[in-house]
Amino acid sequence: MIDRHHLKIVRAIETHGTMTEAANALFLTQSALSHAMKKVEKDFGVPLWRKEGRRLVLTQAGKSLLNLAQRVLPQFEHTEAQLRRMAEGKQGTLRIGMECNPCFEWLLKVVAPFLKAYPDVDVDVKRAVTFGGLQALHGYDIDILLTPDPLELPSISYKGVFDYEQVLVMNAQHPLTQYDIIEPEYLAHETLITYPVEESRLDIFSHFLHPANRTVKQHRQIETTEIILQMVAAGRGVTALPKWLIEESKDYANLAYRSLGKQGVQKTLYLGYRKEDDPFQLVDAFIQLASQP
Structure with a gap:
């Protein structure tokens, strides 16, 4: 036994x-x-x-x-x-895993009203660069997974909460600003700066460059959004980030962005959660807040 x-x-x-x-x-x-x-x-x-x-x-x-x-x-x-x-009369902690590095700023906008509405609940956020997000959700290490790339499992549900466009970001004086849209071949001589994840998980490769059998001159990886934007603003390379993030950036005056292709790279941010596993209704409450315009 x-x-x-x-x-x-x-x-x-x-x-x-x-x-x-x-x-x-x-x-x-x-x-x-x-x-x-x-x-x-x-x-x-x-x-x-x-x-x-x-x-x-x-x-x-x-x-x-x-x-x-x-x-x-x-x-x-x-x-x-x-x-x-x-037994203690408490509701505990809502654990959120992130598979979207630049979406941390978006997440803060939801966490703030959630903490105000639920003063007895704490929020813990884990960045999924160092762990498998879906595995952590399925294995009860987190309660909600924030991801732009949902993978279907019978035990997991997803709720789309935010639509955005992934754009190419560059220095405001960069030669690529002459174009209204960016074609894959335009990046052949560029240094692309991204987060430290494999190419298959980066939209600019999987949805833009790879389908056109194109790549970049150099690929550099940096962990933090702030440093990536400072490098781009200093003319050290280009990057791909959500358009809303650039428009809200303090470096916006030194940056420019263009759509990737005629249709652009359109994305949706999802919240993944385990089905029928929300005894305090905290997950449902968080999703409702996140879904509000």
């Missing part, structure tokens, strides 16, 4: 790698940890790990158990946290 205790042990072994560190993390003795897992191995007749020096490496059977642990344990922990908040 597999129980939650066994799942925690397997996850700890995978995380820490040794019996000693896993036992310490779980506040168990090594003998108690070993005894618990030997019983599972005996019940099913398969080894769960093998030793490689001091480290423990999961077998195929152990990895199957780990896969179950990674899917089930976050749901246990999420529900337990909800129950504790209910």
